Amino acid sequence: MEKTQLRRSLLKQRQSMSLTEWKQKSDRICTNLLSSPQFTQAKTVLAYFSFRQEPDLSPLLENTLTKIWGMPRCVGDSLLWHQWTPNNSVQIGAYGIPEPHPNAPILSYEQVDLILVPCVACDQQGYRLGYGGGYYDRLFAAPEWTNKFTIGIVFDFAYLSQLPIDPWDKPLHAVCTETKLVVSC
Structure with a gap:
């Protein structure tokens, strides 16, 4: 199955979950x-605001106030990472996704220990299927980001044996579902 069809099918399955099951x-x-250990040892973590029934990480954001959190904002064809705390407000940005305000402090790659990556799907080799915009592909292709530990976040049904991949796709270091965390490289 090609990426577009697979993405459509998995998003439909994800959005068919009841609110209780999703939570x-x-x-x-x-x-x-x-x-x-990757999470507990990290001081600065990049995450995301749940959108279209992506796994909701808000319990982490509220219960781990000892961490510095970074949230993405789409700027052109890139992601800019802003420091965020649970008492900061958000605005609706590109694609209808909640984002930090543009005046929030920007985090540099040197500060980042861990990236929690939103995914439509991940496979057992660590490859991810995103939404097709290429934002994370461009981020992971930049030399300064290549050694940052990445964990793809998906529900079990979207953790597949193999995904179709393109030459620019880079595997994530780990995948976390509701039943396991698998380190792939």
């Missing part, structure tokens, strides 16, 4: 992240 599975993902 329970999201909470389990947060629990798995909280027990991972």
Whole structure:
């Protein structure tokens, strides 16, 4: 199956979950992240605001105030990472996705220890299927970001044995679902 069809099918499946099921599975993902050494040792974590029933990481944001959180803002064809705390407001940005305000402090790549990556799907080799905009592909292709530890965040049904990949796709270091955290490289 090609990426476009696979993306459409998985997004439909994700959006068919009940609110209760989505919340329970999201909470389990947060629990798995909280027990991972990659997360517990990280001081600065890049994350995302849940959109279209992506796994919800808000319990992490609210319960781990010892971390510095970075949230993305789409600027042109790039992601800019802004420092964010739970008491900061957000605005609706590109594609209808919540984003930090443009005047929030910007985080540099030197500060970042861990990136929690939103995904439509991930495979057992660590490759991800995104939304098709290429924002994370461009981020991970930049030399300064290549050694940052990345964890793809997906529900179990979207953790597949293999995804179609393109030459520019870079594997993530780990994948976290509601039942497991698998380090792939």
